[in-house]
Amino acid sequence: SAVISQKPSRDICQRGTSLTIQCQVDSQVTMMFWYRQQPGQSLTLIATANQGSEATYESGFVIDKFPISRPNLTFSTLTVSNMSPEDSSIYLCSVRDNNYGYTFGSGTRLTVV
Amino acid sequence: DQQVKQNSPSLSVQEGRISILNCDYTNSMFDYFLWYKKYPAEGPTFLISISSIKDKNEDGRFTVFLNKSAKHLSLHIVPSQPGDSAVYFCAASALNQGGKLIFGQGTELSVKP
Structure with missing residues (x-):
């Protein structure tokens, strides 16, 4: 299965600032996804990162708050903008590889103070 | 609307x-349908999956059962080991709906020696 390198693994940020999370995959994948896991909650899909076009956002998530880039088939970034304490979560990227398997990055634990 | 519970x-x-x-x-x-295991501070790790054309899939100590008429699936772990203690998430996807994974809320399993 694909191997994902996700950075940073954790960060503590001041409210009002932005953080960009990177995901690098060791192979070309068509589908990449970004998830959020708030404390004690399940994983919630933020958006599907599409190569060469705008990301597709789920209900409750908007591009201004979570801009996503997908410049090629092996890389994507998620930015958490204008952060507030409510954005404190684990953020995860995921890919679906060609044999219909899903692999996750190790996650970014974000704390906003 | 919680599609997976x-x-x-x-x-x-x-x-x-x-x-x-x-x-x-x-x-x-x-x-x-997929089952993932998650330890704190790590991304989810894939355990086992099942296609809707099957009703059972087995991999070592792990077996997943699917009852489509009841819209129910279960994960059996036997014998359970202390190292199995983690949060377990079930997830589901529909190929004709973008293939994105929808997660349940998770069940925290504790295996006592």
């Missing part, structure tokens, strides 16, 4: 006994 937030089992984790879903278009 895990109604038991926690489960405690004695080492060597069977662990049964349950999951219900509402979307009849789901055609692929």
